Amino acid sequence: MTSEPAAATPADDPLAEPPAPACVMCFNASDPSGAGGLAGDVATVAAMGAHALPVVTAIVMRDTADIFEQDALDADTVAQQARTILEDVNVAAWKVGFLGSADTVSAVAEVLADYAEIPLVSYLPALGWLDDDQAQPYLDSFRELILPATEVLVGNHKTLQDFLLPEWDSERPPSARELAVAAAEHGTRYVLVTGIALASKGGKDAPQYIDNVLASAQGAIAGEKFERFDAAFVGAGDTLAAALAALLASGSELQPALSEALGFLDQSLDAGFRPGMGNIVPDRFFWALPPPEGEEGGADDAAAGSDEPSGGNGKEGKGAVRRVH
Numbered sequence: 001m002t003s004e005p006a007a008a009t010p011a012d013d014p015l016a017e018p019p020a021p022a023c024v025m026c027f028n029a030s031d032p033s034g035a036g037g038l039a040g041d042v043a044t045v046a047a048m049g050a051h052a053l054p055v056v057t058a059i060v061m062r063d064t065a066d067i068f069e070q071d072a073l074d075a076d077t078v079a080q081q082a083r084t085i086l087e088d089v090n091v092a093a094w095k096v097g098f099l100g101s102a103d104t105v106s107a108v109a110e111v112l113a114d115y116a117e118i119p120l121v122s123y124l125p126a127l128g129w130l131d132d133d134q135a136q137p138y139l140d141s142f143r144e145l146i147l148p149a150t151e152v153l154v155g156n157h158k159t160l161q162d163f164l165l166p167e168w169d170s171e172r173p174p175s176a177r178e179l180a181v182a183a184a185e186h187g188t189r190y191v192l193v194t195g196i197a198l199a200s201k202g203g204k205d206a207p208q209y210i211d212n213v214l215a216s217a218q219g220a221i222a223g224e225k226f227e228r229f230d231a232a233f234v235g236a237g238d239t240l241a242a243a244l245a246a247l248l249a250s251g252s253e254l255q256p257a258l259s260e261a262l263g264f265l266d267q268s269l270d271a272g273f274r275p276g277m278g279n280i281v282p283d284r285f286f287w288a289l290p291p292p293e294g295e296e297g298g299a300d301d302a303a304a305g306s307d308e309p310s311g312g313n314g315k316e317g318k319g320a321v322r323r324v325h
Contacts, residue, residue: 022050022249023089025082026242027108028097029058029070035235035281036125041095041242047284048246048264053089055081057108058100064234065278067129072100075107082111093249094120095242096150098127101134102141109145119248122146122188123241124155124163139163148187152214152254154241156195176215176223184217191215192258194240198225214258222255224262233269234279240265 024045031037038054045052057078060070078100094112099105112120124142127135143163147153155163157173164182165174174182176193183191196211213223243264247257264284271286283289 020051022092022246022251023053024050024093024095024242024245024249025053025055025085025091026095026097026245027055027057027078027082027099028095028238029060029100030056031060031062031235033062033064033234033278033281034275035064035279036238037097037235040235040238040282040284041097043284044239044242044264045095045246047287048243048250050092050246050249052242053085053091055085057104058098060098063278064274064276064281070098070100070130072104075101075103078104079107079111082108086111086115091115091118091249093245094118095245096120096122096146097238097241098125099138099142099146102137105138105141105145109149112146112149116149119151119245120146120149121152121154121241121245121248122150123237124153124159125237126156126159143186147183150183150188151248152190152192152244153183153188154192154194154237154244156237157193157197158195160191160193175220176213177217177219180215181217189216190221190254192240192244194237212262214255222258224259226262226266231272232279233272233282235282236265236269239268239282239284 024041026038026041026045028041029037031039034040034043037060038056042052042054055078056073058070058072061068094115096108099108112118122142127138130138153160157179160179160183161168161174164179168174173196176191176196179193180188180191192212192214194210194212196213198209198211208228209225210228211223211225214221240261243261244257247260248254252260265282267286268282268284269280271283271289272280273283274280
């Protein structure tokens with residue numbers, strides 16, 4: 001839905017193949033819930049009109065409510081998956097999600113280093129479910145090896161604060177620019193900070209809003225604000241990062257890609273469904289489904305931007321995004 005339309009097949013060569021869609025290599029864990037991980041990446045990239053090249057980094061045991069444990073794949077196995085397909089297919093963008101272990105972070109970084117001209121979108125999920133002896137080496141390696149190669153780092157405001165500014169002691173939360181300055185010290189060009197809670201105006205019953213801001217070390221570049229609803233989602237962060245990577249792969253400039261990726265996430269959450277007893281899963285193919293009988297469109301807002309942000313319940317319609325700014 002976002003890549004350039006395929007060029008017409010020359011009339012004098014009816015057997016000529018149409019051009020392939022842009023390819024995005026996704027490094028991420030296998031998620032059996034289908035909400036996030038590689039399943040979410042593949043669905044999102046396909047919905048954006050690109051083609052995903054999924055590289056499994058870990059096996060996560062989870063349902064739609066909780067993560068229980070994970071088994072990281074051998075780092076050489078991860079690298080071999082990537083290098084095998086890279087010998088055959090041209091990649092237009094990378095998307096990094098959960099890599100499983102510090103050793104795998106190092107292996108993936110070596111692959112990325114051989115293709116430094118290709119844009120990388122890195123998503124940092126909250127890792128509170130990992131033991132400290134696993135989480136700290138992972139985060140240290142991610143900071144040292146992945147951030148220098150990253151074009152856009154995507155993450156929830158609190159997650160990025162804990163990662164980039166762990167000694168922050170001010171009563172106010174850091175701004176998106178301050179997080180971007182910290183990321184730039186490690187070589188990252190931009191951060192997309194999601195889930196920034198904004199104070200409501202007009203009393204306790206007034207709607208609450210979530211801001212999502214793209215920033216560099218020089219300051220905020222763009223942002224979009226969405227109304228927040230009380231619903232829990234799983235897979236939202238992977239969806240946003242994969243959508244942005246797919247749009248960059250298809251040739252979009254960063255700011256238009258950001259706006260479209262946020263709009264796509266908003267509508268995916270609004271159309272979300274609950275396949276089990278846990279959280280709501282984004283519907284990345286909301287646009288392929290007919291509206292309910294008797295409706296022509298129109299959708300309530302859903303919040304874009306936390307690791308698993310709050311949003312609409314997805315049952316009121318599947319129309320255009322209503323942005324606040």
